[in-house]
Amino acid sequence: xxxxxxxxxxxxxxxxxxxxxxxxxxxxxxxxxxxxxxxxxxxxxxxxxxxxxxxxxxxxxxxxxxxxxxxxxxxxxxxxxxxxxxxxxxxxxxxxxxxxxxxxxxxxxxxxxxxxxxxxxxxxxxxxxxxxxxxxxxxxxxxxxxxxxxxxxxxxxxxxxxxxxxxxxxxxxxxxxxxxxxxxxxxxxxxxxxxxxxxxxxxxxxxxxxxxxxxxxxxxxxxxxxxxxxxxxxxxxxxxxxxxxxxxxxxxxxxxxxxxxxxxxxxxxxxxxxxxxxxxxxxxxxxxxxxxxxxxxxxxxxxxxxxx
Numbered sequence: 023x024x025x026x027x028x029x030x031x032x033x034x035x036x037x038x039x040x041x042x043x044x045x046x047x048x049x050x051x052x053x054x055x056x057x058x059x060x061x062x063x064x065x066x067x068x069x070x071x072x073x074x075x076x077x078x079x080x081x082x083x084x085x086x087x088x089x090x091x092x093x094x095x096x097x098x099x100x101x102x103x104x105x106x107x108x109x110x111x112x113x114x115x116x117x118x119x120x121x122x123x124x125x126x127x128x129x130x131x132x133x134x135x136x137x138x139x140x141x142x143x144x145x146x147x148x149x150x151x152x153x154x155x156x157x158x159x160x161x162x163x164x165x166x167x168x169x170x171x172x173x174x175x176x177x178x179x180x181x182x183x184x185x186x187x188x189x190x191x192x193x194x195x196x197x198x199x200x201x202x203x204x205x206x207x208x209x210x211x212x213x214x215x216x217x218x219x220x221x222x223x224x225x226x227x228x229x230x231x232x233x234x235x236x237x238x239x240x241x242x243x244x245x246x247x248x249x250x251x252x253x254x255x256x257x258x259x260x261x262x263x264x265x266x267x268x269x270x271x272x273x274x275x276x277x278x279x280x281x282x283x284x285x286x287x288x289x290x291x292x293x294x295x296x297x298x299x300x301x302x303x304x305x306x307x308x309x310x311x312x313x314x315x316x317x318x319x320x321x322x323x324x325x326x327x328x329x330x
Contacts, residue, residue, distance in 0.1 A: 026323045031138035031151045032158045033199040040323075041164070041203070047319035048168050048312070069325055070124050072098040075131040075152065081286050082152050082162065085313035086129050086321075093318055098125065113137075117146040127324055148324055156190045162285050163196035165316035166243070167204070169309050173281060175241060178205030183235040185268060186245030186293050187216040193285045194245055198226060211235035213258045213266060216247065232266045236273070241281045244268055246289045262292050270297035281305050 027035050036044075050056045071090045075083050090097045100120065102108075107116055120128060127148045130137075135155030153159040170177065182201060188194050188210045201208060202225040210217055210228050217228050229235055236242065247259055263269060273280055282298055284306040290296050298304050 026320075028145045028324075029138055029142060029149045029151075030160060030320065030324065031142075031149070031154070033160045033163055033196050035160070038203060041167075041200070044164060044316065044319045044323060045168055045171065047322060048165075048316040049172075051318050051322075052312070052315040069093075069095040069126045070098065071095045071127045071129070071321065072100045072120055072125045073129045073152070074100040074102060076102050077131050077133050077153065079131055079152065081310060081313060082131065082159075085310070086152065086317050088314050089317040089321060092314065093321060095321070100128070114141065114146050117141075117149075121147040127321065150320060150324065153192050155192065156195070157192055158196050159192040159285075160196050160200075161317055161320055162193040162313075163200045164320070165313045166193070166197065166283060166285070166309060167200060168316050169283065169305060169312050170241065172312065173241075173305060173308070175281075177201065180205075180240040181207045181209060181238055182241055182243055183209040183211055183239040184243045184245065185211045185232060185235055185266070187247045188212050188245065189216055189218050190248045191245045194243075197243065198223065202226070209235045209238060211266070212245075215258070230266070232268070233272070236268070236276060236280065239280065241283065242268060243283045243285075244288075244293050245285070246287065246293055259292070263295060267293050267295070268298060269295040270301055270303070273298070273303055279303065283309060285309065 026040060029035070073083055073086055087097055087099070105116060107113065117128060125147060127150065129150045129152050131152035132154050135157035137154045138149060138151055141149065151158060151160055184194050184197065198208060202223060208226045210221070210226060211230065211232055214230055217230070221228065247262065258265065268282060280303065282294070282303045282305060284294065286306060288294055288299065288306065290299055
C-alpha cells in the first residue's frame with residue numbers, strides 16, 4: 023500500500039489502489055490472517071492514539087476505541103470539555119501539544135465542515151476525520167463499502183438508493199465520492215428540502231419518489247432526518263414513514279430481497295419501521311461489526327510501514 027496521507031479527511035484523499043488495499047487489510051484482520059496486538063512504530067515502542075470527539079458519538083467513537091486496543095496501541099480519550107480549548111486555546115495548539123506529548127494519531131469529530139482543511143499544508147499531528155459537520159465521514163463510507171462487497175453485491179452496474187436527509191449527511195457525501203469509483207450508480211431520494219438542487223456526477227440522480235427509488239435499486243442505504251441541522255420546521259417529518267420512509271410492508275410488495283443499510287443512529291418509526299430492523303433485510307449491525315476491522319486497517323495504514 024502506498025503510504026496513506028497524514029490527514030485522512032475525505033474519500034478523495036485516497037487513490038483507488040489505497041482503497042483496495044484497505045479493503046484487503048480489513049478482510050485479513052477480520053479473518054484473523056494477520057495477527058493483531060503487536061504492531062510497533064519502530065524503536066520498539068507502543069503507539070499512542072487519541073480520540074477527540076467534539077460532537078456526540080456512539081458507533082464511530084467506540085469502534086475506533088476497540089480498534090485501537092485490538093491493535094495493541096495506547097488509547098487516550100481526549101475530552102475537549104475539560105481541556106484548554108475551553109480557555110481559548112486554538113485547536114492547532116491543542117493538537118501540537120498532543121503531538122509533543124507523544125501522541126501519534128488523533129481521530130477527531132467536529133461540528134465544523136471542512137475543519138481539517140486548515141491543517142493540510144502543515145499537519146500538527148496525523149489525523150483521521152471521524153465526521154466533520156455535514157461535509158465528510160470517510161471511514162464510515164469505507165466500512166460500508168466493505169460490507170456491501172462482503173454481502174456479495176457486484177457494484178459494477180449496480181444501483182444503490184440513498185434515502186433520507188441526503189443534503190445534510192456527511193456519510194452520504196462520502197458515499198457519493200466512493201461508490202461510483204466501483205461502477206455503481208446512486209439514486210438520492212428524499213423530500214425536496216433534503217436533496218441537493220443539482221449534482222454534477224452523471225452516475226447520481228435525484229428523486230422524491232421512494233417507491234421509484236426502491237424499485238430501481240439493488241440495495242438501500244437509509245439516512246435519518248437530521249432535524250438539528252435544518253434551519254426551519256420540517257413539516258414532512260411527522261408522517262415521514264408513511265410518505266417516504268422504508269417499511270417492511272413496502273419492501274415485501276417488491277417481491278425480492280432488498281438489503282437495507284443504515285449508518286446509525288436510526289430513528290425507528292421515522293425513516294425505518296421496527297419490523298425492518300428486526301428482519302433479515304436489515305444489515306446495519308453487520309456494518310457495526312465491520313466498523314472495527316476497517317478502522318483497524320485505516321489506523322494500521324496510517325501508522326505502520328509494513329501494512330501487509
